Amino acid sequence: MANADELPFSLAGMRVLITGADGGMGVATSKLCARLGADLILVDRQKPTGLAEALPLASSQTVSAVSCDLSDRAQVDAMAKATGPVDGIVDLAAVCPYNDWHEADWNDTLLEVMAINVGGPINLLRAYFPAMVENRFGRVVLTGSLAGRTGGLRAAPHYSASKGSVHTLVRWFAQRGSSHNVLVNGISPGTTDTPMMRGQGYDPSAFPLGRFATPEEMAGPIAFLLSPAASFVAGVILDVNGGIHYS
Numbered sequence: 004m005a006n007a008d009e010l011p012f013s014l015a016g017m018r019v020l021i022t023g024a025d026g027g028m029g030v031a032t033s034k035l036c037a038r039l040g041a042d043l044i045l046v047d048r049q050k051p052t053g054l055a056e057a058l059p060l061a062s063s064q065t066v067s068a069v070s071c072d073l074s075d076r077a078q079v080d081a082m083a084k085a086t087g088p089v090d091g092i093v094d095l096a097a098v099c100p101y102n103d104w105h106e107a108d109w110n111d112t113l114l115e116v117m118a119i120n121v122g123g124p125i126n127l128l129r130a131y132f133p134a135m136v137e138n139r140f141g142r143v144v145l146t147g148s149l150a151g152r153t154g155g156l157r158a159a160p161h162y163s164a165s166k167g168s169v170h171t172l173v174r175w176f177a178q179r180g181s182s183h184n185v186l187v188n189g190i191s192p193g194t195t196d197t198p199m200m201r202g203q204g205y206d207p208s209a210f211p212l213g214r215f216a217t218p219e220e221m222a223g224p225i226a227f228l229l230s231p232a233a234s235f236v237a238g239v240i241l242d243v244n245g246g247i248h249y250s
Contacts, residue, residue: 011232015040017142019229020086022073022127023095025051027197028146028225031218032093033058035226040064044086046071047096073123074115083130091142091229092131094124099162113161120165124172132176132185141185142229143176145169149193149244156194156247157204166191170240177238186237188228192221193244211246 019036023029024045033045037058042065045051050070058066071082073096097120100112124145135141150158151166173189180187194205196215207214224243227233242250 012227012230013040014091014226014229017090017229018042018044018088019091019093020044020046020089020131021093021095022046022071022123023097024068025049025054026095027218028192028195028221029095030054031222032095032225035219035222036093036229037064037066039226039230041091041229042066044069044089046073046082048072073126074118076122076126076129079126079130088134088138089131090135090140091144092127093144093146093225093229094127095146096123097146097165099158101157101159104160109161116161116165117168120162121168121172124169128172128176132180135185136180136183139184141180141183141187142233143180143185143187144225144228145173145187145189147173147189147191147240149191149242149248152191152240152242152250153248173240174238181237186228186233188233188236188239188241190221190224190228190241190243191250192216193242193247195221214245216243216245 014036019041021029021033024033025047033054037060044067045055046069050068052068055066055068060066069082071078073079098116102112147169148166150163151170155163173187176187194215196217221243224241
């Protein structure tokens with residue numbers, strides 16, 4: 004648990020679990036949280052061993068790499084049992100197919116998107132949230148999307164609907180966690196330079212800042228929401244979209 008005497012943006016003393024750790028935003032967030040002093044549990048479908056080994060850690064810091072399919076509740080429960088309680092969760096695991104919703108097999112993709120993008124955070128919080136409440140400390144950051152705010156620029160309906168659901172989950176869990184000092188928030192990223200968005204027809208020259216966001220520009224707001232600087236922030240969906248949309 005974080006020490007109240009730490010610097011406002013320090014994560015020293017916190018055990019932070021990051022899912023989707025091997026993705027673009029996951030790598031950037033893992034690196035920043037490591038620099039800020041957190042002990043890390045890095046999670047992805049394939050164990051992110053290389054990332055864990057490459058992080059710049061102080062001698063007092065710990066890191067572990069875990070393989071888990073977040074859409075599988077039994078796997079998430081087993082992971083929670085193995086890791087024990089954590090102080091912070093950052094859920095960055097998501098899929099964003101761009102397939103046509105008129106296709107005959109689109110319902111299969113719909114179920115996959117909902118299982119990962121909505122079922123994943125629910126499974127995580129069912130596994131870890133009760134211990135946070137019992138310990139009277141927790142910081143949770145879920146990842147929504149501009150698409151969950153507006154319907155998206157090019158995203159398909161299953162992705163937009165899933166991210167709107169994540170925004171609602173932030174508020175649902177914030178209502179139940181805040182009185183126990185378990186603060187649940189989210190970020191709503193705009194178009195970011197990650198494999199998920201490259202080559203999908205986005206035109207950054209049409210954006211107010213004229214460019215994609217970098218993964219590091221998402222990592223900063225995430226780390227803020229984990230930190231003592233955000234100790235009075237709960238139920239917020241923080242827009243990080245370069246002025247594309249104002250909520």
